Amino acid sequence: MGFFRKFFQGEPLQDRKIADDKQEPKQPSTKNLSRNIDYLLNEFKYTDDLKIRVLKKGDAALLYFEAMTDQEKVQQMIFDPIEMGKADHIYDIPNSKETTNLEECIRSLLRGHAIYMEDGHERVTMFNVTSVFNRSVEEPANEKVVRGAHDGFVENLMININLVRKRIEHRDLTVKFFKVGKKTNTNVAIVYMDGIANPELVQKVKKRIQSVHTDKVQSPGFMEEFMEDSPLSPFPQMLNSERPDRIVASIMEGRVAMFTEGSPTAIVAPSTFFMFYQSPDDYNTRWYAGTFVRLIRFASFLIAVGLPAFYISVVSFHFEVIPDDLITPIKSSINEIAYPPILEALVMVVIIELIREAGIRLPSPVGQTIGIVGGLVIGDAVVRAGLVSNIMVIVVALTAIASFVVPSNELSMTLRLLTFPLIFLAGTLGFVGLIFGFLLIAVHLAKLESFGTPYFAPVAPLRIKDLKDTFVRLPIFTMKQRPKGAQPVSTTAVEEGARGWKKDEQSNQSKDK
Amino acid sequence: MSSQTNQKISRRQFFFVIIQTQIGVGILALPFDLHHTAKQDGWISLLIAGVLIQLLLFLLWWLAKRFPSKDYFQIQEYVLSRWFGKVTSFLYVIYFCSVGILIVLIYSRLISIWVLPNTPFWVLGFMMVFICLYMVCCSLLVIARLYMMFAALLIIMVVFIFYSAKDSKLMYIFPVGEAGWSNIIAGIDMGILSFLGFIVSLVLYSKTEGTAKEKLVAIQSAQAFVFTFYLAIVLITFTFFSTQEMALVPQPVLYMLKSYEFPIVARIDLFFISTWIVFVATSLSTYLLMSSLGLTTIFKSLPTKWATIGVAVTIFITATYIGYDISKLNNFNTYVKKGGYIFSIGLPLVVLIFSFFRKSPAKEGASS
Numbered sequence A: 001m002g003f004f005r006k007f008f009q010g011e012p013l014q015d016r017k018i019a020d021d022k023q024e025p026k027q028p029s030t031k032n033l034s035r036n037i038d039y040l041l042n043e044f045k046y047t048d049d050l051k052i053r054v055l056k057k058g059d060a061a062l063l064y065f066e067a068m069t070d071q072e073k074v075q076q077m078i079f080d081p082i083e084m085g086k087a088d089h090i091y092d093i094p095n096s097k098e099t100t101n102l103e104e105c106i107r108s109l110l111r112g113h114a115i116y117m118e119d120g121h122e123r124v125t126m127f128n129v130t131s132v133f134n135r136s137v138e139e140p141a142n143e144k145v146v147r148g149a150h151d152g153f154v155e156n157l158m159i160n161i162n163l164v165r166k167r168i169e170h171r172d173l174t175v176k177f178f179k180v181g182k183k184t185n186t187n188v189a190i191v192y193m194d195g196i197a198n199p200e201l202v203q204k205v206k207k208r209i210q211s212v213h214t215d216k217v218q219s220p221g222f223m224e225e226f227m228e229d230s231p232l233s234p235f236p237q238m239l240n241s242e243r244p245d246r247i248v249a250s251i252m253e254g255r256v257a258m259f260t261e262g263s264p265t266a267i268v269a270p271s272t273f274f275m276f277y278q279s280p281d282d283y284n285t286r287w288y289a290g291t292f293v294r295l296i297r298f299a300s301f302l303i304a305v306g307l308p309a310f311y312i313s314v315v316s317f318h319f320e321v322i323p324d325d326l327i328t329p330i331k332s333s334i335n336e337i338a339y340p341p342i343l344e345a346l347v348m349v350v351i352i353e354l355i356r357e358a359g360i361r362l363p364s365p366v367g368q369t370i371g372i373v374g375g376l377v378i379g380d381a382v383v384r385a386g387l388v389s390n391i392m393v394i395v396v397a398l399t400a401i402a403s404f405v406v407p408s409n410e411l412s413m414t415l416r417l418l419t420f421p422l423i424f425l426a427g428t429l430g431f432v433g434l435i436f437g438f439l440l441i442a443v444h445l446a447k448l449e450s451f452g453t454p455y456f457a458p459v460a461p462l463r464i465k466d467l468k469d470t471f472v473r474l475p476i477f478t479m480k481q482r483p484k485g486a487q488p489v490s491t492t493a494v495e496e497g498a499r500g501w502k503k504d505e506q507s508n509q510s511k512d513k
Numbered sequence B: 001m002s003s004q005t006n007q008k009i010s011r012r013q014f015f016f017v018i019i020q021t022q023i024g025v026g027i028l029a030l031p032f033d034l035h036h037t038a039k040q041d042g043w044i045s046l047l048i049a050g051v052l053i054q055l056l057l058f059l060l061w062w063l064a065k066r067f068p069s070k071d072y073f074q075i076q077e078y079v080l081s082r083w084f085g086k087v088t089s090f091l092y093v094i095y096f097c098s099v100g101i102l103i104v105l106i107y108s109r110l111i112s113i114w115v116l117p118n119t120p121f122w123v124l125g126f127m128m129v130f131i132c133l134y135m136v137c138c139s140l141l142v143i144a145r146l147y148m149m150f151a152a153l154l155i156i157m158v159v160f161i162f163y164s165a166k167d168s169k170l171m172y173i174f175p176v177g178e179a180g181w182s183n184i185i186a187g188i189d190m191g192i193l194s195f196l197g198f199i200v201s202l203v204l205y206s207k208t209e210g211t212a213k214e215k216l217v218a219i220q221s222a223q224a225f226v227f228t229f230y231l232a233i234v235l236i237t238f239t240f241f242s243t244q245e246m247a248l249v250p251q252p253v254l255y256m257l258k259s260y261e262f263p264i265v266a267r268i269d270l271f272f273i274s275t276w277i278v279f280v281a282t283s284l285s286t287y288l289l290m291s292s293l294g295l296t297t298i299f300k301s302l303p304t305k306w307a308t309i310g311v312a313v314t315i316f317i318t319a320t321y322i323g324y325d326i327s328k329l330n331n332f333n334t335y336v337k338k339g340g341y342i343f344s345i346g347l348p349l350v351v352l353i354f355s356f357f358r359k360s361p362a363k364e365g366a367s368s
Helices: A002-009 A033-043 A071-083 A102-110 A157-167 A199-210 A220-227 A244-252 A273-277 A280-284 A287-316 A324-335 A341-361 A364-384 A390-403 A409-447 A464-469 A500-512 B011-022 B030-066 B072-079 B082-114 B121-136 B140-150 B152-167 B181-195 B199-203 B212-240 B252-258 B268-298 B304-322 B326-355 B361-367
Strands: A050-055 A060-065 A097-099 A114-118 A124-127 A173-180 A186-193 A239-241 A256-260 A266-269
Touching (some): A033 A050, A033 A060, A033 A102, A033 A114, A060 A071, A060 A102, A071 A114, A102 A124, A157 A173, A157 A186, A157 A244, A157 A256, A173 A199, A186 A244, A199 A256, A220 A239, A220 A256, A220 A266, A239 A244, A244 A256, A244 A266, A273 A287, A280 A287, A287 A390, A287 A409, A324 A390, A341 A364, A341 A390, A341 A409, A409 B121, A409 B268, B011 B140, B011 B199, B011 B212, B011 B268, B030 B072, B030 B199, B030 B212, B030 B252, B030 B326, B072 B082, B072 B199, B072 B326, B082 B121, B082 B268, B082 B304, B082 B326, B121 B140, B121 B268, B121 B304, B140 B152, B140 B268, B152 B212, B152 B252, B152 B268, B181 B212, B181 B326, B199 B268, B199 B326, B212 B252, B252 B268, B304 B326
Antiparallel strands (some): A060 A114, A097 A124, A114 A124, A256 A266
16 A cells, blocks of 8 residues: 555655645644543544544543554554654654644544544644555456456545556646545546646536535446536436546546546546447457457447337338348238237337346346346247247347447447337337437437537547547557547647658668668 | 537538538439420430529629628628618528428428328428427537538438449430420529529528638539539439330339349338438428528527527428428429529529628628
């Protein structure tokens, strides 16, 4: 935890604090020890986990929250120096901090520090003895990649920033802390590259964070809903990720990442629609493969949103679209079904959602069983019973698979929600309804904005340079400029002559000849 | 979204706005209409009409260039005096509304004939007007972005149409000039009507970035593009159907596509008409936009949002009143077509002539 300690205590002149607390109340401490303790106990409503260790036969006291502190650290930092004779008095222990403000003591106690007070002295000494329980930085289960980094963010803000700093060793990487939530006092951090990120954007993010007035901030999801431009839109306007490499890539494009204490998820502003379709995997494979995978993902968007609707409009309105050879098999599979196609589709989509939701929270062996029972048994039985046609089962299963191809969970959810209105439109107006549905989605996407960036950039507004990393993934040395969607101040990402060695070698060869 | 309300559109976007406005309901019936008057020489009429419009656009550009910071409605108020200008602006709003109504009428009729025979008029009309309202109720910049995005669908249409070119027989357009010059000149009328919508280049001129010359290039190239597209459609349909057959197919493009069947899909005309809906929506949106722009110029205190909603509701109600009634539609059609000459050609030229009598308009335009 060297980083941790350095952060809190490393500055010689004055300690820098996580958040500015100029306006916070002050309560001067008195020389009377018991009065000080009474004040603290009263402020903490006589909570039972506030431990008071009386020292020096009642002349001094050490206070800390038992649940928040590490006993070993208490021993190591406070008692060891005295016992070993390195310091004569607790006040002389170097790694402590002093104050005469009892309100500050309250805040530091809440942070897990221990405070030492003595009768006859106003000053209070604080020691950082917080106990930290962290899980290891293992790969997030919902964002696995085949090749590439296998670490992930955890619930500790400092470790998350550590992961980012390790990847960007540059003085321009800037971290700003905020305290959000009147009761929870959650630490929120924004991380950006000064000199790449647009100052206006950073200002905008800061302003939005500061204007969040609420009791609690549980997760980035809370912050997202407070901060996003159009909360009524079904589309997520800030990218969520638990992967350091993904977040670092965004920061290096000039975006602002935001972390909250207690959550492994970072969110990125501004985000565009197409960012949700990029995965770190794309950049770790050959660019042909990356391009291919990306095209597959975009096909999955069309399938996930439109396939059931398209099928319904074909079988209920435009049977003539099916070529002659296919009509007989399709017609024979539908003929026996009592329900109209729209009802079939709705039933099947709801069943799939049920299976999915049931599978999430069950332990994995049971989850698999549910999947098999739900998928195979119900799917087969439903067709045999004549409730749903087998082509509809194919269509809906394909749709469900396609909706999971998106590398982002939020967008995948959005896609599955969008299926329903399109099914209704296709069931009532056929192709016309389908076109209107897609038109509505397209208009909505073009209208959306995320922190001043058009959500559907670089397609609308069109910017051909940025298309290199949108539908396809061209070699990295061709992406000379940062995407405009991130509103960067400095645009050059890859400098001229990034593959200059090639020319040198060729000229060398020609010299040899 | 307030950040973008006052931004200007780029020249590239301007180009696509003009294209998307001009290409609309007309393309399905254009070859039939031309053929109706000028037989197999209809393409010559279109050619002449195209050249005429190209020249006319030069005059319109000249007018707009003289008042670079004013939109067309403001120019009218300036040139024709305040109250007379307001009256003509209001007439324009009515005209744009009527074109909108006509678009909804023709679109619904075609959808009813080709795709959904049992659907009541108001459903189709409501969907279309609602989408356009949603599109327009924002800023010009967003509309321009959308139009540019939808232009990708043009590729699909072009591929469909050019696919059918493989079965064309050039013989059908011969002998050239058989219809006689009087018929060809009568056909120019139909040709010019198909290009109506170019007025948008005058209305949105001041809301575009770039110098006058650059804008002229954008306007002229957009017109040239639309002209080439129309000419291709007309030539391909004229060579696909014989002269006798053409008289029997009111929507030649669709009938032409209907005859093909691919191994994976049949009836590509249904896909074509689905794509066409998008272009109908874009044209209607532009007219909606222009009418609300006109209204807000006349009544300065009227919020754009309410102006747009008002126009949209008017279009919807009037269109629903006429409905599928073919005789009313035809009547309405003739009026709007006549109006097209007055409002797209006549009045702008009058304004241009009157503008010469105003003193140093360019300076005043630049200072305001």
